[in-house]
Amino acid sequence: MTAFVNNSGSYKNMTATGAVTTSPTAVISFYVNSTSSGVIQFRDGGASGVGTAIGGQITPSIGAHLYPVAVGSGGLHMTLVSGSIDITVFFQSLANP
Numbered sequence: 001m002t003a004f005v006n007n008s009g010s011y012k013n014m015t016a017t018g019a020v021t022t023s024p025t026a027v028i029s030f031y032v033n034s035t036s037s038g039v040i041q042f043r044d045g046g047a048s049g050v051g052t053a054i055g056g057q058i059t060p061s062i063g064a065h066l067y068p069v070a071v072g073s074g075g076l077h078m079t080l081v082s083g084s085i086d087i088t089v090f091f092q093s094l095a096n097p
Contacts, residue, residue: 011088012089013088014078014087016080018078020076021076023046023094024070025046025076025091027089027091029067032060033062033086034085035083035085035086037084038083040057041053041078042054042055042058042076042077042078044074044075045077046076060085060087
């Protein structure tokens with residue numbers, strides 16, 4: 001039997017450090033629209049940005065990047081470590097409706 005996987009959800013475009021979501025979230029991917037030596041890091045802890053780092057720092061190139069990871073109750077925070085970036089994060093809420 002083949003299972004259907006639905007990789008759809010919401011998105012948020014960002015150009016600075018901030019919360020992507022403040023509730024449990026599954027990241028699907030992100031798309032870098034433009035960058036000038038942009039270095040980012042995702043963290044568990046949407047509003048505060050002081051939560052646990054999810055992996056290391058990323059220096060993404062322009063284009064699509066798969067990043068399938070679930071984050072806990074704190075939500076997802078993106079920190080712009082250096083440079084500049086225009087990024088769209090695609091995610092699916094894991095909060096109970």
